Amino acid sequence: MPPRDIYLLSPRLLNPETIAVAFAKTSRSPDSFRAIAAELSDEKSAQFHEKWVVGYGHASVAEHAVLHLAFENVSRLAIECIESNRLASYTEKSTRYQKWGPDDFTLPPELEIHPLKTEFIKTCQFLFQTYADSLAPVRSLIEARTPRRENESEEAWDRRVRSQYVDTCRFILPAAANANLGMTANARLLEHAICKMLSHELVEVRQIGETVKQVARAETPTLVKYADAVPYLVESAQEFNNRSPISAGGSTDWCRLVDYDPQAEPLVLAALLYRFGDMPYSAAVQHVTSLSPQEREDLARIGLGRLGEHDIPLRELEYCAYTFDLVMDQGAYAEFKRHRMMTQTAQRLTTHLGYATPRLIAEAGFESKYEQAMLAAAELYEKLAGFSPAVAQYIVPNGYNRRILTRFNLREAYHFCQLRAARNAHFSIRRLALRIYEELARVHPLLLKYIHLPAETSSGVEADYFIHT
Ligand SMILES: Cc1cc2nc3c(=O)[nH]c(=O)nc-3n(C[C@H](O)[C@H](O)[C@H](O)COP(=O)(O)OP(=O)(O)OC[C@H]3O[C@@H](n4cnc5c(N)ncnc54)[C@H](O)[C@@H]3O)c2cc1C
Known part of the structure; x- marks a missing residue:
């Protein structure tokens, strides 16, 4: 009887599309995976995928090609679309453990040449300044209430204190705030993710979709090549936008x-x-x-x-x-x-x-500044929503x-x-x-x-x- 064998097809030695073909071929070939992989080249792998995955729709083969994508300085609003894919894995810059600098936000491309551009930037800067101003008073309050433990290092105490005051101040940050994000996904999922991004109502998300497609093609040239905007997604969203009754009424629970x-x-x-x-x-x-x-x-x-x-x-x-x-x-x-x-x-x-409104904001004596920030955001939101409810989301704080x-x-x-x-x-x-x-x-x-x-x-x-x- 042949011995059991379990081993890796290493991504250090084989590119993701070749690994996917090596696995796919076991369906018809009696050879070992090593032997199948040894016969493959990038070109043969691309031909296989064109025929089976693209041509015959045997899409599950593409799940064996896995990519790791690094996104930097994308808005947290855009991240919602990126992270909407059930079968991918993500890790994102935390609003609980990191702080945001004054310019860490995205100007929506729709506002590049819009009369509300300056007001958007000013309001964002006001929100980020209010966020920065809130950190010290809330921190002092937490420090006073969280005495350092015996033998606790400065670093460990800082971590304990930081998670509490940053947790509170994050409520002021708008959806335009940027974040970094790592995503691991297989090529089948990624193709769908790109299609969704290219069909999205926000220009930033569509731009990200184009870049993801371009970046992914360096690693999986065939498998994401045909990803494009999907008329079904675009047109259904447009029609529903025109039909959905807009009302904030209803249950209060x-x-x-x-x-x-x-x-x-x-x-x-x-x-x-x-x-x-x-x-x-x-x-x-x-x-x-x-x-x-x-x-x-x-x-x-x-x-x-x-x-x-x-x-x-x-x-x-x-x-x-x-x-x-x-x-x-x-x-x-x-x-x-x-x-x-x-x-x-x-x-x-x-x-x-x-x-x-978090209790600590009020107890730190910061409530009226917090309210001013929320009201400034609401005021600009209304102006932006008159132009585009989708774009208006960027200014809304957490x-x-x-x-x-x-x-x-x-x-x-x-x-x-x-x-x-x-x-x-x-x-x-x-x-x-x-x-x-x-x-x-x-x-x-x-x-x-x-x-x-x-x-x-x-x-x-x-x-x-x-x-x-
Ligand atoms: C204390 C804490 C700190 C965190 N800090 C951060 C942070 O800094 N940055 C950040 O981005 N996120 C952070 N998270 C979020 C965390 O990484 C998860 O994304 C989130 O909690 C969703 O949980 P989940 O993946 O377990 O659950 P779900 O997505 O609800 O999945 C449910 C379960 O299904 C299984 N499952 C689902 N998908 C997979 C998969 N692809 N592979 C294997 N098993 C799967 C797992 O058993 C999982 O527990 C933090 C979470 C906690 C609790």
């Missing part, structure tokens, strides 16, 4: 569980039994439905009770899903959007849903609220709530994670019983960290 299956508890338990049995699913459901409450509790304990804080729950939790209509500050959304297993639909960022529709399953709910309700998470997203947990525990107490959360409530976090949201 910022976290509404708008859809869930009241029967989901027995369905998830039945799926867990199904996995380890040999009956049809309907029989498993019937069986669970006939059990006593205590017997169902036992099943839930077996399925979830041993979960450690960092364990990933069994996949059967995905048979239960929830839809939420949420309002959260833009800073929280920037973190929320990173949860790729969720389906998320964010409305455009506006100043119409009000803004949050403190303003945004509405997001999201649907996710119970497995992702465990992950999100545990990660984001943790004490080291930002207080905005902690409040959200705890409230989502509270809503889920209300409707499915048995399934939420084993989640690991700190002993806090969303209203407690809200009272501790905000004067209003």
Whole structure:
């Protein structure tokens, strides 16, 4: 019998398109991957991809070609499109651990020759100056309340203090603020990402899409070559823009569980039994439905009770899903959007849903300056929105609220709530994670019983960290 062999096709020796072809060819060739790769050249790989991936649509082959893209000085608004791809990986400059300088923002290309250009730059500079001015008073307050521990180094103490005051002051930064971002993606995903960027309503995003295409072609000349704007995406967006009723009215509750299956508890338990049995699913459901409450509790304990804080729950939790209509500050959304297993639909960022004020801003005596910054942004927002609601988003600070529709399953709910309700998470997203947990525990107490959360409530976090949201 031939021996088992497991090895790397090293990207140091083979380019990404060649690796993808070497894997693809195993479908028809009895040769080893090494032997297949040895026969390949860049040219032969390109021919293969033209024929199979581009010509016959065998697109999954392109997933074996992986690229690492570095983005520098792109606006956090543009990053929303870049990070909207579920199957890619990202790391971004943190608003929690880094500070922004006075010119670290993007002038939207739409304003290059627009009468509002000067006002945009001035308002951005005002926001960045207010941000810079807020750092010292909030820092002093935190330092006074966070005494240095015995044997704690200056550096460690600074880190502890910094995350708290920077967390608070970030509410003032507008969506035009720049960031750096690392992205790892396969060529199939990247082609789709470029298409989305080239179809985007913002010029900055379209420009980034062109550059990504150009940069990626140096590494995968064939696989992203045909990425282009998609009329379906462009035209549907244009038509919906003309039809969507614009109104900030409606429910005042910022976290509404708008859809869930009241029967989901027995369905998830039945799926867990199904996995380890040999009956049809309907029989498993019937069986669970006939059990006593205590017997169902036992099943839930077996399925979830041993979960450690960092364990990933069994996949059967995905048979239960929830839809939420949420309002959260833009800073929280920037973190929320990173949860790729969720389906998320964010409305455009506006100043119409009000803004949050962190308690520390008020306690540091900075509230009136904070309000002035928020009002200046709102004033320019209205002027810009008259020209383009898409471009107007750039001026909106992180403190303003945004509405997001999201649907996710119970497995992702465990992950999100545990990660984001943790004490080291930002207080905005902690409040959200705890409230989502509270809503889920209300409707499915048995399934939420084993989640690991700190002993806090969303209203407690809200009272501790905000004067209003
Ligand atoms: C304390 C803290 C500090 C952070 N600091 C930064 C920062 O400085 N910069 C920054 O950019 N982000 C930062 N983040 C965000 C973090 O990197 C994640 O992007 C974010 O929390 C989303 O979490 P996730 O990827 O685990 O979850 P989801 O995207 O919700 O995915 C859920 C789960 O699915 C699995 N999964 C999803 N995609 C993949 C994949 N491609 N490969 C393997 N498994 C996958 C994982 O098990 C994951 O936990 C920070 C997060 C925390 C909690």
